[in-house]
Amino acid sequence: MNESKKEGTISTTPLSIEERYSQWKSLVPVLYDWLANHNLVWPSQSCRWGSLLDHATYKNRHRLYLSEQTDGTAPNTLVIATCEIVKPRVAAAEHIAMFNEEARSPFVKKVKTILHPGEVNRIRELPSNTNIVATHTDSPNVMIWNVESQPNRNNAALDAPTSIPDLVLTGHKDNAEFALAMCSTEPFVLSGGRDKLVVLWSIHDHIATLATEEEPDVNEGSNVGGNSEKAAQSPSVGARGVYRGHKDTVEDVQFCPSSAQEFCSVGDDSCLILWDARVGSFPAVKVEKAHDGDVHCVDWNTHDINFILTGSADNTVRMFDRRKLNNRGGIGSPVYKFEGHDEPVLCVQWNPAKSSVFGSGAEDGIINIWDHEKVGKTSGSADTTVPETSPGLFFRHAGHRDKVVDFHWNASDPWTIVSVSDDCASTGGGGTLQIWRMMDLIYRPEDEVMAELDKFKSHILGCDTVTDSATDPATPSHT
Template identity: 40%
Template sequence: MDKDSNFHTWQSRMVPLMYDCFYHHNLHWPTQCCRWGAFLEESTYKSKYRCYFSEQTDDTEPQKLISANIDVMKAHVCSSEVVTMWSEFSRCPYIKDQRIVYHPGEVNKIREIPQHPELLVTHTDSPELYLWNMEKQPNRSREKGSSKASNAPNTPDLRLTGHEEEALFPLATSDTSSYVASGGSDKLVLLWSLQDNMETLLAGTVGTSSGKGGKSPELSARTILRGHSNTIEDVVFKPGSTEQLASVGDDHMALFWDTRSGAAPCGRIPEAHGKGQDVQCVDWDSQGHLVATGAQDGSVRIWDLRRLGSGSFSQLPAQACMAVFRVHTGAIIRLEWHPLERGVLASGGEDQIINVWRLDPDSAASVPLEEVGALPAEGKKRKTTPKGADSDEPRPQELIFQHVGHRRGKVVDFQWSRDSSLPWTVLSVSDDAADEQIGGGSMQLWRINHLIYQDEEAVVAELEKHRDFILKGINAPELETLPRTDEVSKEKASINMDPPANQENAKEVMNDNSKRADDVAEAPTPTDTMEIDEKEKAAVENVSNMDEK
């Protein structure tokens, strides 16, 4: 079976079982970033949110920073028909561009100010950072077809200065106050406080009054941190803090900072992923105990700061490494702890896969080092970490989910939803520029089926409610929460939306869309589709027999 057949089999058979909601949105241009925005409104079956992403264009079009509205189906609402009928070449009808800002240079990274999510900070291919009020900036999409249309970039509401060389990717904002951190090729970590500029930023008077390509006010860095010896790749604030940070880079180190104790690092992990391995990304869990790092070799390491004991430290001991995972087959580009679920981590990168891990943060500090994997210097590796995705070795028990929807390009960014009404929901993007058929980017929204991450007792209890339907096909569950007919009709309409610019693929896409339209038209009812094979029936019966005993 070829790759296309495998993918379509996954889409039609596995997606309805693995996901509670799934959107695919084809982008005309490659992208490097995506972020959730503010909650906007709620209706019967869905909730509307803002989201942000970029498009990296060529010389024929301006670089773009885009604000979009996304209608997210509520939990347990999407039918299997809705989550499987998308096409890789189509744009999702539930995601609609709301505002387009012409950006001065390619957008490499976006971070929102959590207290004011309409305020975005962007990294580009320059030493400066830009800050935007996305609710006040002129909407350039309205200029299309106008005689006044111009490719001149919008004027940022604020420019953050201080880097001596280009700062491409490392960018973070504090969740407690309006602080921004950045790293660059100059080996510096810089911090800015936006407190004194907040009134002007919220008013948005600079971006609307300065015109296109106008001059923005500058804000110099408040703090300069020195300690890295090569390009910095990522930086993150400790949750709940504006003074404590972690950063990683091409010097193979992870450094820890506390600005209250000075401008030098208060802790370091030399050769964090082994000798010669660039460390690409870092994140700090919501409890402040665990730090995750991802590296060029595809490995993910978990560091337990509670193993340090009391007091400050200059070098993190090997005993602080509580786990090493080697499942990814390409460099790790992004990882993020779940903001609402303790011990849950997602990682993604060049192998086009997002892995979701679940650790036990409460027992982490007491697990013996020899059982969880040692640093390379100790010559020991965790036995349950296969070298590649195709390995026959057992997978780590901590790996609970793999998202393989971005098959045409590397995963460059993703973010967990921080809204408790969207449990286990992720927004992710891939750079598909290298793919001859797509040649742009893909944005996906996906929510993991709750039966995958709930504990066994809760799953069995829920299945028991539908025992008769699962085993005998009778007493079907009520389906009043499924999307209304007009909702599904809109989804069907998406099949023929925005065909790809590459005309060589037009016929293939039309045939694919036609087949999908026929499949949808002849699709069985939700009741008919809820079938299980004999093996599944036997498994359920075994659980039932065990309960009776």
């Protein structure tokens, strides 16, 4: 073990995964307001919050989407679950870290299973109709599901026929595995694939029929592809627009939050491209060298549409201001380059509650939480084992022991995150799902926090032991 860790000093020797995890777990009661750990039998490549289902006094219940990526001994599935989220300052500090890594969480309950034709690589919910979900698999097609009308296929046999998508979106010429987005203003779907194309669809005319429980017309359809030899046929929709500009696989796409006609894409050609469907199928702005490696992910700020985040195989997250991009030379300088990961960044997302905050997940098993407004100011990470060398970084979630393949902020329960890691490399199989929320004293304005702590000054000074104040989750012992 690293002896230099004692007495608050920082070691220059990197911690092993297990050492880092053990240290993180010991800090859980100090850094987190709530945390639930859920062991997954099969890895999940995507995790997404769905709609808020129910309010209660101490908890809220949300829909949660997951997948099960199997080894062939069981069907691949799209899972619809419910998750109970404990409200802020309800959970007792001493109970938060008391979980078994090999156990399922009582807060997460599987509601419905859809037997998916092929692996589920991406899941996206349509904001205007939360029963409609799109998925990507290892095929050129995008699949659309009505999760309410789809039959529950839980405990199905391995040779059982796969579920039939309510709609199939066609237009790619090669596999489209990861780049997938749903528009917040119109029923539009966006995808990218190995064919270097960005493809746009409208499902506006099909929303009404997707609400029915009738079997798809097998006479007019498209083979859904995937791993199933018995892949059924579903009604299909062709592309509304096909956009060419990338020179390699398109890894991620995202709509502008305020416009169904504007969107962006990133790919293995290191490019960031902004598109405007109103002016044609060619790039509106193309940043040829957005990163020094493949660009894996992109997100567009919902509060300030000028800011776009990208994450890359070069281990960095970069923030671009679209007002400062142009086509001259194809080079656009990022507003800032965020360096805090040791391995490729796989996912980025802006916080829906605060415009300057975002998260990034990477193959190093870490989810970093950043605030770009803190860049240039004295600000340290909430992880005391990390030197203050990453401006803007103020929290590190180290609860995963393998690569973080996805995470998602909860829009209706701000600051609550669901994250999932693929643990095959470290444990030989399975995955870990975590739902967590950092202590609010970490992200709230400093003057507000100090004013609250000041109220407990006399109590702190009057305590004979640290444990005297640990029973009250609102006291500084919980912060």
